[in-house]
Amino acid sequence: MHRYVSAASLFLYALPSSACPGHYRRGENGTAIPQTYQVQTRIKPATPTATVAITNVRVWDGYKVNEPSTVYIAGDSISGVQSTVDQSIDGRNGILLPGLIDAHAHPGSVQDLETLSSYGVTTVLNQNCQNYEYCSSMRGQTGLTSFFTAGFSAKGPGSSHANNSDTPLDKLIWEPSQAPAYVQYVFGNGSDWLKVVSEQNGPDQATQNALVENAHALGKKVNTHCSLVEFYNMAILSKSDGPQHIPMDGVLNDTMLDLMYSQKQYATPTMNVFYDQLHDPAAVAALGQPAIPFEEAWSVIKQNVAAVYAKGIPVLAGTDSTTPYAGLSVSFGNSLHYELWHLYQAGLPTEDILRAATILPALHHGLPHRGAIEEGMLADLVLLEPDADPIQAINDTMKISRVWIGGLEYMNVAK
Numbered sequence: 001m002h003r004y005v006s007a008a009s010l011f012l013y014a015l016p017s018s019a020c021p022g023h024y025r026r027g028e029n030g031t032a033i034p035q036t037y038q039v040q041t042r043i044k045p046a047t048p049t050a051t052v053a054i055t056n057v058r059v060w061d062g063y064k065v066n067e068p069s070t071v072y073i074a075g076d077s078i079s080g081v082q083s084t085v086d087q088s089i090d091g092r093n094g095i096l097l098p099g100l101i102d103a104h105a106h107p108g109s110v111q112d113l114e115t116l117s118s119y120g121v122t123t124v125l126n127q128n129c130q131n132y133e134y135c136s137s138m139r140g141q142t143g144l145t146s147f148f149t150a151g152f153s154a155k156g157p158g159s160s161h162a163n164n165s166d167t168p169l170d171k172l173i174w175e176p177s178q179a180p181a182y183v184q185y186v187f188g189n190g191s192d193w194l195k196v197v198s199e200q201n202g203p204d205q206a207t208q209n210a211l212v213e214n215a216h217a218l219g220k221k222v223n224t225h226c227s228l229v230e231f232y233n234m235a236i237l238s239k240s241d242g243p244q245h246i247p248m249d250g251v252l253n254d255t256m257l258d259l260m261y262s263q264k265q266y267a268t269p270t271m272n273v274f275y276d277q278l279h280d281p282a283a284v285a286a287l288g289q290p291a292i293p294f295e296e297a298w299s300v301i302k303q304n305v306a307a308v309y310a311k312g313i314p315v316l317a318g319t320d321s322t323t324p325y326a327g328l329s330v331s332f333g334n335s336l337h338y339e340l341w342h343l344y345q346a347g348l349p350t351e352d353i354l355r356a357a358t359i360l361p362a363l364h365h366g367l368p369h370r371g372a373i374e375e376g377m378l379a380d381l382v383l384l385e386p387d388a389d390p391i392q393a394i395n396d397t398m399k400i401s402r403v404w405i406g407g408l409e410y411m412n413v414a415k
């Protein structure tokens with residue numbers, strides 16, 4: 001059951017719901033495919049103190065797969081060589097990846113963290129906080145996916161996101177003079193970054209600029225929702241650190257790409273949510289998006305992701321997974337693996353795709369001790385099956401053998 005449902009999907013905010021219809025992914029023809037777990041059982045949520053040796057693993061270090069070695073865990077972190085260990089695990093010559101990071105999602109319950117954990121997603125970035133008590137309760141769940149969060153999204157009166165989320169007037173923003181108080185409100189409530197929604201009737205250019213300036217003055221980052229060219233351009237001009245989604249209605253021109261590159265912005269294209277939802281004309285209509293045939297929109301999306309990547313702009317993996325709303329639902333966990341496949345379809349090399357879901361989000365969101373397998377890092381690890389090699393076949397990230405989160409094994413290997 002969801003205690004609270006948070007969550008902006010790409011286009012809508014979910015409303016509180018007492019039912020838990022579960023999640024599904026839309027298949028090729030829009031048919032709902034039920035969400036399943038990669039693994040079923042969590043071992044135990046206790047503070048880890050043991051030393052563990054994972055022997056005979058090939059560590060992917062962010063650049064290459066290394067010769068077989070042993071990785072040691074002490075408590076919640078990766079350690080140097082331990083002379084005595086409490087537990088030794090044979091990695092069977094499998095590839096060991098850093099825990100995966102979903103840089104754009106909307107988990108609505110601890111159950112969603114369980115699902116993410118089961119798919120090796122050890123960190124999730126929640127891209128809208130609809131309720132600060134709820135967001136605070138999601139943090140620090142020992143043995144489960146770590147939760148970091150945006151604040152309550154900054155949106156304009158009469159915008160699609162405002163219309164769909166019962167936002168009180170004093171939480172809407174339409175002029176630059178409101179920016180300092182809005183930014184105080186977001187960070188006064190412990191948010192990790194500011195989220196702005198750039199859309200029809202959203203904050204205008206001057207207001208977006210003021211929001212970004214005020215957040216940057218506090219040393220905080222900004223992510224901006226923008227799925228159409230006009231609004232993506234506004235996000236770029238505002239100097240938002242990370243425009244979210246990618247235009248589906250037209251190509252990014254060189255001026256925009258040059259500016260993104262020179263301003264050191266990154267992109268989190270969330271191809272998954274477009275692929276998942278654009279197959280369904282009814283969903284597109286309900287979401288108030290332009291009615292562009294799927295093949296056409298998908299081709300523009302792939303072209304834009306390829307252009308961003310070719311420019312040298314960092315690409316981060318995000319899914320826009322969300323709790324159900326009005327018949328829409330984007331599944332957690334498996335969707336990050338699908339996003340990796342979509343990035344591959346856009347032409348990214350597999351090494352950079354793995355970086356998009358590990359070290360790049362850690363670096364660009366300023367998440368310490370994550371995204372790589374090195375001494376002192378959190379022991380967030382994904383051990384693949386012996387025959388899996390995602391450098392050769394990106395979908396092999398799905399062949400998960402075992403998962404550790406902060407030094408605790410999530411996976412029950414009764415299979």
Ligand SMILES: *[C@@H]1O[C@H](CO)[C@@H](O)[C@H](O)[C@H]1NC(C)=O
Nearest residue numbers: 026027028029030031032033
């Ligand atoms: C749609 O796809 C699902 C699973 O991907 C399949 O079971 C079903 O038969 C398909 N339906 C049609 C009408 O093609």
Ligand SMILES: *[C@@H]1O[C@H](CO)[C@@H](O)[C@H](O)[C@H]1NC(C)=O
Nearest residue numbers: 158159160161163200201288
């Ligand atoms: C939001 O609702 C207002 C008032 O009904 C309407 O004028 C506006 O067009 C709506 N916005 C969108 C994006 O549909």
Ligand SMILES: *[C@@H]1O[C@H](CO)[C@@H](O)[C@H](O)[C@H]1NC(C)=O
Nearest residue numbers: 132152184185186187188189
């Ligand atoms: C935090 O949010 C609450 C409710 O949304 C608001 O009333 C309060 O002023 C905020 N706190 C700060 C320090 O801004």
Ligand SMILES: *[C@@H]1O[C@H](CO)[C@@H](O)[C@H](O)[C@H]1NC(C)=O
Nearest residue numbers: 229230233252253254255256
């Ligand atoms: C690039 O696209 C943006 C957004 O549509 C537009 O404002 C700008 O004029 C375009 N620049 C060029 C050189 O076409």
Ligand SMILES: *[C@@H]1O[C@H](CO)[C@@H](O)[C@H](O)[C@H]1NC(C)=O
Nearest residue numbers: 337338341342393394395396
């Ligand atoms: C990779 O996975 C996706 C999503 O399940 C699937 O559509 C695709 O066919 C797979 N690709 C390969 C090469 O197996």
Ligand SMILES: [Zn+2]
Nearest residue numbers: 008009010320
């Ligand atoms: Zn979203």
